[in-house]
Amino acid sequence: MTDQLAYVITGRRTISPVDAADVSEVLPDHVVVEIAYTGICGSDVHAYEIGFPYHPTLSGHEWSGTVIGVGADVTGLEVGQRVARTSQPPCGRCVMCQAGHHARCENYTISSLPTAPPHGGYTPKLAVPARSVIALPDSVSLEQGALVEPLTVALHAVRRRQPRLGDTVVVIGAGLIGLATMQFAKLAGATEVVMVARGEDRRDLAARLGATTVLDPADPQLASEIQALTGGRGVDIAYECAGNAQAIQSATTLLRPGGTLMLVGTPFAPVELIPAMWMAKELDVQTTLAHNRWEFDITVDLLAKGLLRTDGMTDSVRGLSELADVFDELSGGAKAIKTLIDPRE
Numbered sequence: 001m002t003d004q005l006a007y008v009i010t011g012r013r014t015i016s017p018v019d020a021a022d023v024s025e026v027l028p029d030h031v032v033v034e035i036a037y038t039g040i041c042g043s044d045v046h047a048y049e050i051g052f053p054y055h056p057t058l059s060g061h062e063w064s065g066t067v068i069g070v071g072a073d074v075t076g077l078e079v080g081q082r083v084a085r086t087s088q089p090p091c092g093r094c095v096m097c098q099a100g101h102h103a104r105c106e107n108y109t110i111s112s113l114p115t116a117p118p119h120g121g122y123t124p125k126l127a128v129p130a131r132s133v134i135a136l137p138d139s140v141s142l143e144q145g146a147l148v149e150p151l152t153v154a155l156h157a158v159r160r161r162q163p164r165l166g167d168t169v170v171v172i173g174a175g176l177i178g179l180a181t182m183q184f185a186k187l188a189g190a191t192e193v194v195m196v197a198r199g200e201d202r203r204d205l206a207a208r209l210g211a212t213t214v215l216d217p218a219d220p221q222l223a224s225e226i227q228a229l230t231g232g233r234g235v236d237i238a239y240e241c242a243g244n245a246q247a248i249q250s251a252t253t254l255l256r257p258g259g260t261l262m263l264v265g266t267p268f269a270p271v272e273l274i275p276a277m278w279m280a281k282e283l284d285v286q287t288t289l290a291h292n293r294w295e296f297d298i299t300v301d302l303l304a305k306g307l308l309r310t311d312g313m314t315d316s317v318r319g320l321s322e323l324a325d326v327f328d329e330l331s332g333g334a335k336a337i338k339t340l341i342d343p344r345e
């Protein structure tokens, strides 16, 4: 028993306080982290809406904080160090790992940590295996640290299908992952990076963060503007980061024959699509899932070097006691890029 509470999604539109896991004794391979910020993930809001009993550790999986306890066997981390949450490295034991496909490790999921606490980062303190955190250099803030996990989702998507030098790409959807995908595509060599986004404020932000052209998905001239930008061919790669059928159809229209449709925002519900349109252009249709452990190092390095920017991505910081209200707001359609919860408030 502890006197600390953690908040978990326990059912449809229900967030319940539970006793936080005891952190008074640190396991030999664990660290205890005092949480600074926990980002609310779209998947958390989805779990809240449908009441699907996600493994509780999935809720509140985007956090940063300061190490306040270090297990006896842990090397390379010390009390006072600022860290962000990652996932664990490949297990090395499953069928895929043994076949040499470490990036396909069957145990690489957030909830699979064998000793994970029964809750995520919506709590003041958390004990986790030391290998599941990454140290933050001085130039990366704790607020940025809480964004490292979703930023790495975008990094993984671009590394799955990287633009070639001189390519033209379109990114549909200017949420956090879309805004990061746009920046990574540019860093990877795309010369023209078009952001298609609803809302003038999002388009302005995308332009400030480096999009070479910003367009409104509702613009009837959208397709002809893209044609004009690409000499009539269409874009080489479309990263769909909106997660709806309309965006997938739009991406299909904007691509050149032989281009790549990368589904980053993939809808979970059944949607109506016309795959024959993919065939007509002989598109490569690709998907992407989460990230690999080693990609977190790249994200943090790009943040530290100032090559990946996060200004404007955090809308608000709220206290833990407001968690249920914040979920109601986000579920009600509040247009937030990323809301952070600060359990210290």
Ligand SMILES: [Zn+2]
Pocket (backbone or CB within 6 Å): 041, 042, 043, 061, 062, 149, 150
């Ligand atoms: Zn997430």
Ligand SMILES: [Zn+2]
Pocket (backbone or CB within 6 Å): 090, 091, 092, 093, 094, 095, 096, 097, 104, 105, 106, 107, 108
């Ligand atoms: Zn494995």
